[in-house]
Amino acid sequence: QLQLVESGGGTVQPGGSLRLSCSASGDTVDRYAIGWFRQAPGKEREGISCVVMRDGSMHYADSVKARFTISRDNNKNTVHLQMTDVKSDDTAVYYCAANPYRLCVLRDRQIFDFWGQGIQVTVSS
Numbered sequence: 315q316l317q318l319v320e321s322g323g324g325t326v327q328p329g330g331s332l333r334l335s336c337s338a339s340g341d342t343v344d345r346y347a348i349g350w351f352r353q354a355p356g357k358e359r360e361g362i363s364c365v366v367m368r369d370g371s372m373h374y375a376d377s378v379k380a381r382f383t384i385s386r387d388n389n390k391n392t393v394h395l396q397m398t399d400v401k402s403d404d405t406a407v408y409y410c411a412a413n414p415y416r417l418c419v420l421r422d423r424q425i426f427d428f429w430g431q432g433i434q435v436t437v438s439s
Contacts, residue, residue: 316340316341317338317428318348318412318429318430319337320334320336322335322433323434326397328402330400331397331400332435333394333397334408334410335393335395336348336392336393336394337392343386343391343412345368345416347364347415347416348386348393348410348411349364349365349413350364350393350408351411351423352409352435353407353409354403354407361423363384363420364384371418373420375420377403381399381400382396382397382398383395397435404437405435405437405438406434407432408432409430409431411428414427
């Protein structure tokens with residue numbers, strides 16, 4: 315059973331940067347697509363980025379494109395989300411999630427079978 319643990323959250327000033335990490339264990343990550351989702355208070359959970367671990371293809375939601383970068387390290391079973399030029403709207407609980415279909419369909423969180431516990435990111439001056 316794949317297990318996911320997020321790290322790197324915290325408070326950052328507007329315009330600043332933060333890097334989140336998702337560490338996977340319990341299975342071979344090459345079998346999965348791993349994505350990042352976020353949920354702000356009172357809002358739906360939103361898929362923002364995803365990477366297919368086998369071939370490295372990356373996907374982004376329009377809300378974060380050109381500001382966030384996803385990367386993978388298959389040797390370390392880790393996926394990173396580099397956040398730059400953060401805005402107050404980026405404040406949310408961030409989750410990493412995985413699906414064994416190698417599909418990065420950010421609008422369909424139902425295909426993601428495995429989820430981390432989530433980590434808070436707060437953008438505040």
